[in-house]
Amino acid sequence: xxxxxxxxxxxxxxxxxxxxxxxxxxxxxxxxxxxxxxxxxxxxxxxxxxxxxxxxxxxxxxxxxxxxxxxxxxxxxxxxxxxxxxxxxxxxxxxxxxxxxxxxxxxxxxxxxxxxxxxxxxxxxxxxxxxxxxxxxxxxxxxxxxxxxxxxxxxxxxxxxxxxxxxxxxxxxxxxxxxxxxxxxxxxxxxxxxxxxxxxxxxxxxxxxxxxxxxxxxxxxxxxxxxxxxxxxxxxxxxxxxxxxxxxxxxxxxxxxxxxxxxxxxxxxxxxxxxxxxxxxxxxxxxxxxxxxxxxxxxxxxxxxxxxxxxxxxxxxxxxxxxxxxxxxxxxxxxxxxxxxxxxxxxxxxxxxxxxxxxxxxxxxxxxxxxxxxxxxxxxxxxxxxxxx
Numbered sequence: 001x002x003x004x005x006x007x008x009x010x011x012x013x014x015x016x017x018x019x020x021x022x023x024x025x026x027x028x029x030x031x032x033x034x035x036x037x038x039x040x041x042x043x044x045x046x047x048x049x050x051x052x053x054x055x056x057x058x059x060x061x062x063x064x065x066x067x068x069x070x071x072x073x074x075x076x077x078x079x080x081x082x083x084x085x086x087x088x089x090x091x092x093x094x095x096x097x098x099x100x101x102x103x104x105x106x107x108x109x110x111x112x113x114x115x116x117x118x119x120x121x122x123x124x125x126x127x128x129x130x131x132x133x134x135x136x137x138x139x140x141x142x143x144x145x146x147x148x149x150x151x152x153x154x155x156x157x158x159x160x161x162x163x164x165x166x167x168x169x170x171x172x173x174x175x176x177x178x179x180x181x182x183x184x185x186x187x188x189x190x191x192x193x194x195x196x197x198x199x200x201x202x203x204x205x206x207x208x209x210x211x212x213x214x215x216x217x218x219x220x221x222x223x224x225x226x227x228x229x230x231x232x233x234x235x236x237x238x239x240x241x242x243x244x245x246x247x248x249x250x251x252x253x254x255x256x257x258x259x260x261x262x263x264x265x266x267x268x269x270x271x272x273x274x275x276x277x278x279x280x281x282x283x284x285x286x287x288x289x290x291x292x293x294x295x296x297x298x299x300x301x302x303x304x305x306x307x308x309x310x311x312x313x314x315x316x317x318x319x320x321x322x323x324x325x326x327x328x329x330x331x332x333x334x335x336x337x338x339x340x341x342x343x344x345x346x347x348x349x350x351x352x353x354x355x356x357x358x359x360x361x362x363x364x365x366x367x368x369x370x371x372x373x374x375x376x377x378x379x380x381x382x383x384x385x386x387x388x389x
Contacts, residue, residue, distance in 0.1 A: 046314050047345045047371035052386040055327040058213065058231060060389065063292065063329065066094050066248055072291040077130050084148065084156050091160065097210050097247030099140055100218040101161060102287060103133040103148065114149040114320035119291075123280040137183065137199075137207040137279050140165045157255040166196070167206040174204045178276040183207060185225070187215055188275040197227060203339050207279070210247060217261040220277045224250065228259040230333060235326040237333045237361040240342075245279065246287065252329060253295040254361045294330065299362045302353040304343075309351055310382045313343075316373055319381035325372065327387040334360040 038278055073093070082088045087105035092098045106129055113125040113133060138144045141164035149155040169186070178184045185201040185208065195215045199208030210225075214233045219226040223245065228238040240259060242251035260275065306313075326333040334342070336358050344352040346368040353375075354362055364370075372383040 002265055027320065032252065048369060048386055052384050053369065054386045054388055055231070055325065056388045057327050057329065059229075060328045062095065062212075063249060066096075067292075069093050070248075073102065073104070073287070073289065075133060077106075080104060080106075082106060084150065084329070085153060087148075087156065087158070089158060089160070092247075096212060096243065096249070097136070097208060097245070098165065099138040099207055099209055100246050101135040101146070101160060102246070103131075103135060103146070105131050107150070109366070111150045111152070113328070114147075116147040116149070118145055119147075124283050126283060128286050130286070131345065132287040134246050134284070137201075138162050140167060140209060141207045142205075165198075165206065165209050167198070167200075169204070171199065171309075174200045175202055177274065178202050179278075181278055182276045182357075184274055184276050185218065185220060187218060189254040208245070210243065211239075217256075217259045219258050220275050220369065221261055222281075226259060228256050228261070229328070231323060231324040231328050232333075235324045235333045235335055236359055237335075239331055239333070249292065250290060251293045251295060252331075253271040254331060254363065255295070264340055267294050283347050294363075296363045298365055299354065301364075301370065304351040304353050306351040307346065308348060309343075309380070313345065313373060313382075316380045316382040318384050319374060319376075323383065325385050325387070326385065330365060331361055331363050334389070335359045336374075338376070343373040343375055343380065345371045345373065 003012065004006075027123045044096050069090075073090070076082070076088055080088055082105040084105050084107065087103050090102040090104070092100060093102045093194045094100070094370065108129070110127045110129050112127045113131055115122050115125060115133060115135065116136065117137060122137065125131065133148065135146055138160065140162050144160045144162060146160060148154055148158070166188070174184050180202055182285065183201055185197060185199045187195060187197050194211070196209060196211040197218055198206055198210075198213055198350055201207050210227070212227070212229060214230045215227050217228040219382055225243050225245075227241045227243060230238045237254070238256050238259075240253050240256045241249050243249055308344045321337045324335040325335065334356060337358065339357055342354040344354070344364065346352070347367050348368045352364070352366065356362065367389055370387040372385045372387065374381050375385060
């Protein structure tokens, strides 16, 4: 009789929950390894290290916000359905000058609009059915009243409180400098790292205020102000920004030849540059934003092969000499202790070369983060600086 075999059985079933967990862990591991490997092999990952001094471009951010409000204004004027009785009021629309407002409404017939601020008639706005009324010269630290009056006598008064800003003019006598309808502009704190352009009427009320990093001087034209602007006080070459009375930047250039840098008031704490000018004309147009103009041509540059320079860039020692870098829109202002070749590595894997003097300003058409190096007589050094687009 055959002997019956005994078989020891083991339960090899795996629970569905355990199987799913293993699969999920496996997928996460693959994603992690792939991402880590891609970053290691990325042509620019090694140039944007955490030790870099990162300089954020505040001007580009402001320009984007201003462009967005331009688009919003045009859309609301056409499609908003606002009336004189129920207008749209945009307080400080462009951020830069807080003593401003835009008032938007429509009328069935074309009409001129008389604008009064605090019971004083300032201007008339040209005839239109779609009204975009620019209001500037509001009093800081005051409750302002803006009255809009149509040609048929219909009117609307809008109450607008404005907060306080730094209006200290020390012992300066504004009344002795300007006429009844003028505004006296002055740059304050030019010896400090924060400065502002302020305007005062003949009674000493502050009715214009622009704070934008470092302002060193200005020039005044009809319907606009030109500022000498820099993101860094220690970088001596500035941009010229043309700004209308609403605080909107309309033009950028590196040519600051007509900027007035002459201080006419000074003390231990502050220096001022001042000029007197009429704020409103008798008749102005409905506010119509225009495209930003950059008047400079691009500086000559050389495209280099990142592959050929990669080893020298990744092994570059920090530059021991003195330098300052300012990142402003599509411009880089710089101060070096010698003439060098400026190398720019971008997040899109490009390498650009600029021949630069000891100090100056260049325009770069690179809409990406930039890591900076210099080539000093064949030796490459890292500036340990990343410019954030």
